[in-house]
Amino acid sequence: MTLHADSSFYLSLTLADPFKPIYPVVMFTLVRKQSVMRYLLFLCILIVLGVFLLWPIFLTVQGGFRTPQGAFTFKYLQSVFQDPLWMAGLGNSLMIATATTCLCLVFTMPMALLAAKYDFPGKTIMTSLLLIPLILPPFVGAIGLRALLGRFGAVNALLLQMGFLEHGQPGFDFLGGGEGGRFWGVVVMEALHLYPIIYLNITAAIANLDPALNEAALGLGAGKIRRFFKVTLPLIIPGVFAGSTIVFIWSFTELGTPLMFDYYTVTPVQIYWGIQEVQSNPRPYALVVVMLSVAVGLYLLSKLAFGGKSYAMQGRAAIASTTKRLGGVYGVLALFPFVLLTGLAVMPHLGVVFSSFSVDGAWYRSILPKAFTTEHYTHALAHPLAMGAIKNSLVYALGAVTLTVIIGLSISYLTVRCKIRGGWLLDSLAMLPLAVPGLVMAFGYVAMSLNWPFVDLNRYFEANGWTYLASLCQITGKAPNPLAFLIVAYGIRRLPYVVRCVSAGLQQTSGELEEAALSLGASTATTLRKVVVPLIMANIIAGAILAFAFSMLEVSDSLILAQKESHYPITKAIFEFFNRLGDGPYIASAMGVWGMALLTITLVGASILMGKKLGAIFRV
Numbered sequence: 001m002t003l004h005a006d007s008s009f010y011l012s013l014t015l016a017d018p019f020k021p022i023y024p025v026v027m028f029t030l031v032r033k034q035s036v037m038r039y040l041l042f043l044c045i046l047i048v049l050g051v052f053l054l055w056p057i058f059l060t061v062q063g064g065f066r067t068p069q070g071a072f073t074f075k076y077l078q079s080v081f082q083d084p085l086w087m088a089g090l091g092n093s094l095m096i097a098t099a100t101t102c103l104c105l106v107f108t109m110p111m112a113l114l115a116a117k118y119d120f121p122g123k124t125i126m127t128s129l130l131l132i133p134l135i136l137p138p139f140v141g142a143i144g145l146r147a148l149l150g151r152f153g154a155v156n157a158l159l160l161q162m163g164f165l166e167h168g169q170p171g172f173d174f175l176g177g178g179e180g181g182r183f184w185g186v187v188v189m190e191a192l193h194l195y196p197i198i199y200l201n202i203t204a205a206i207a208n209l210d211p212a213l214n215e216a217a218l219g220l221g222a223g224k225i226r227r228f229f230k231v232t233l234p235l236i237i238p239g240v241f242a243g244s245t246i247v248f249i250w251s252f253t254e255l256g257t258p259l260m261f262d263y264y265t266v267t268p269v270q271i272y273w274g275i276q277e278v279q280s281n282p283r284p285y286a287l288v289v290v291m292l293s294v295a296v297g298l299y300l301l302s303k304l305a306f307g308g309k310s311y312a313m314q315g316r317a318a319i320a321s322t323t324k325r326l327g328g329v330y331g332v333l334a335l336f337p338f339v340l341l342t343g344l345a346v347m348p349h350l351g352v353v354f355s356s357f358s359v360d361g362a363w364y365r366s367i368l369p370k371a372f373t374t375e376h377y378t379h380a381l382a383h384p385l386a387m388g389a390i391k392n393s394l395v396y397a398l399g400a401v402t403l404t405v406i407i408g409l410s411i412s413y414l415t416v417r418c419k420i421r422g423g424w425l426l427d428s429l430a431m432l433p434l435a436v437p438g439l440v441m442a443f444g445y446v447a448m449s450l451n452w453p454f455v456d457l458n459r460y461f462e463a464n465g466w467t468y469l470a471s472l473c474q475i476t477g478k479a480p481n482p483l484a485f486l487i488v489a490y491g492i493r494r495l496p497y498v499v500r501c502v503s504a505g506l507q508q509t510s511g512e513l514e515e516a517a518l519s520l521g522a523s524t525a526t527t528l529r530k531v532v533v534p535l536i537m538a539n540i541i542a543g544a545i546l547a548f549a550f551s552m553l554e555v556s557d558s559l560i561l562a563q564k565e566s567h568y569p570i571t572k573a574i575f576e577f578f579n580r581l582g583d584g585p586y587i588a589s590a591m592g593v594w595g596m597a598l599l600t601i602t603l604v605g606a607s608i609l610m611g612k613k614l615g616a617i618f619r620v
Contacts, residue, residue: 037524038418042426045410049429052488056444057436061292063285063447076286086270086287093267094294096186097252101198101244103191108199109240111337113232116206119323120331126338131196133345134599137553138193139256140574140592143585144351145189146261147363149174154351157367175261182263189261190251192345197250198243205239206232246434249295253437256555256571260578267291268439268556275446275476275560285447292440299435349596356589360582376583376590385565386591389573392562395483396569397551400490404547405540407491408498413532416506417514430499433492438556441493445485445561449475475561482561486569489561490551497550498543505539506532542605549602553595570595 067073080086114120115127133141148154151173159165159172175185209232217227233240255268263269267287274284326334356376358369380386411430415423433441448454454473461470471481513535517527533540558571568576570591577588 038414038420041410041524042414042420042422045407045414045426046429048407049426049492053429053432053441053492056441056448057292058444059447059451060285060288060440060444063282064289065286066282068280068282076283077289079283080286080290085265086267089265089267089270090290090294092183092263092265093252093291096183096190096254096258096266097248099187100190100194100251101248103187104195104198104247105240105244107191107195107341108202111341112199112202112206113228114334114337116203117323118326118334120326120334122335122338126335126342129342130199130338130345132342132349133193134196137256137555137571137592137595138189138254139260139555139571140352140553140588140595141193141348142185142189142257142260143355143578143589143592144348144353145185146175147351147355148347149185152365154363154367157365160365161367182258182261185261186254186257186263186266187251189257189348190254192348194247194250195341195345197246198240201239201243202236205236209235245299249299249435249437252295253291253439253556255439255559256575259559259575271439271443272559275443285443288440288443291437295437295440296435352589352592352596355586356593358586360586376586379583380587380590380594383587385568385573385576386587388566389568389570389591390594392567393552393569393571396486396490397548399487400494400551401544401548403487403491404495404498405544408495408543409502409528409533409540411495411499412502412506413528416503417511417532427499431496433494434496438493438554439560441489442557442560445489445557446475449473449480449485476563480563480567482563482567486557486561489557490554491547493554493557494547494550497546498540501539501543501546502536505536509535545602545605549599552598 064076065072065074111130115123146153150156153174155174156165156172160167173181175181213231213235214227217231222230253268255272258264258266258269259272264273268291271284271287271291274281274287277284354363354369357372357374359371359373362371363369408430411426414420415427458470458473461467461473467479468481471479472484474480475482475485514527514531517531518524522530552569553571554569555571558569559575562568562572565576574588574591574595577584577591
């Protein structure tokens with residue numbers, strides 16, 4: 001009989017112990033009991049992920065091939081490719097994703113190499129400031145960018161003052177001039193928001209290189225450029241691929257930024273406008289199927305081309321110990337790209353802040369607002385929509401954090417510590433939300449609300465007069481309440497962050513105390529509560545605050561699932577304010593500043609708790 005390692009406590013007893021012969025039997029019983037409980041937990045998590053992750057995706061895909069009568073058909077899918085407007089939207093979305101990803105790589109590759117291989121004055125603070133874009137959702141940053149780059153914005157006012165423009169001459173229409181200007185506005189805004197994801201992955205990949213390989217290439221006479229393309233780049237391809245994949249999918253399915261730039265000929269916006277007709281016309285489902293197929297297909301194609309190119313190295317994390325010190329002119333030159341990119345990244349944030357303090361109409365043809373006020377913050381606090389949205393977001397985000405921490409902790413414990421058979425399946429499903437567009441997931445929850453069992457539950461509750469419970473089963477209709485759907489959607493979408501954070505904590509702590517607790521007969525639940533959780537509390541908190549902050553500022557789920565004003569979260573309230581005449585854009589900016597403050601505190605706290613492991617949460 002092969003005994004579990006936990007039996008070491010009992011087998012170490014003295015030979016004189018008269019009960020020694022029964023210890024193997026006792027241990028076999030305990031181990032078997034623990035295994036049964038773990039596999040029951042495994043099964044429960046698998047069911048939850050199957051219902052709330054895989055089923056929405058399946059319903060979305062199925063909806064694109066089913067008529068309202070339930071017959072199977074390809075006509076809706078064919079109609080997507082026959083509709084020139086929808087095909088133009090798909091092409092524009094792909095171009096946005098490609099341009100955004102390429103721009104992010106151009107931004108980050110040189111700086112990642114500099115940060116990994118050299119030390120120079122100001123490096124620590126500037127590499128930290130590179131994460132600034134993560135504190136502002138791109139669709140909120142679009143408010144600030146429009147204030148800066150509009151025809152009558154701050155940049156044109158600066159050019160006029162510097163003499164590049166004459167009085168009376170119209171300024172440059174950076175964001176106008178037809179769809180071309182709006183296209184590049186969306187690309188620039190998304191690139192300035194998403195480049196930290198690629199930067200974190202590339203920096204981590206370069207830091208883990210074995211410098212001996214580069215030295216060997218140098219000894220063979222290879223120059224710097226040749227060494228980069230023949231040695232460094234092939235070794236860091238997994239990191240480049242991981243970051244680029246997330247950026248591509250994110251920008252391909254981004255909904256808020258095109259809406260804010262009035263750029264409607266893109267697939268996410270076309271899907272958003274089609275949400276109201278899904279009950280009678282399945283064509284929007286077909287469009288979602290096409291978007292999902294393109295995203296997954298390109299992901300798999302890229303993975304086959306680049307994802308498998310990883311190489312084993314004899315030494316790891318040795319680059320950090322071989323960094324060279326740059327001083328004087330070379331140090332300034334190395335610092336310059338960091339200062340430049342940080343300055344560009346801060347522009348939308350400054351635009352939002354100045355807009356939130358500007359008197360209505362005071363920021364027109366001027367570099368800075370001509371008059372400032374704090375009334376927009378006061379109005380936001382007093383406005384029913386703003387305060388209701390803040391309360392709603394707090395409820396949704398706190399519920400999502402509770403859900404995702406419970407599921408994420410269980411998945412990490414089973415896969416990292418217990419190494420349960422089939423654990424790879426849980427880990428893969430937990431990471432799936434990073435690869436599946438958020439818009440697809442949101443549309444999937446709409447499909448859930450229109451299918452069994454929610455339709456039948458809604459009818460049953462209405463028949464018995466339980467109107468509140470009936471409303472919880474609806475997203476569209478007469479009296480929808482998306483509370484449960486938004487909590488689940490936020491939680492599932494943020495599950496990868498918690499799993500990565502908790503897994504990192506478990507990998508850094510010894511399992512001996514857990515083994516001792518299990519050997520003494522403690523259940524898995526008791527071991528988790530009294531041993532595991534206290535040991536990795538910092539990592540759990542890091543994952544929880546990231547999940548909370550990103551849930552508070554979630555865009556796709558919020559815009560699609562919240563259909564009534566009384567249920568709007570912060571992000572949808574910002575969108576509604578921005579489109580409202582008068583002081584709406586200024587109140588939207590004030591709420592955006594609150595969001596910036598929230599994410600700033602969140603990322604600082606997560607960085608302190610996670611350290612250099614922070615980049616791991618953004619990897620597929």
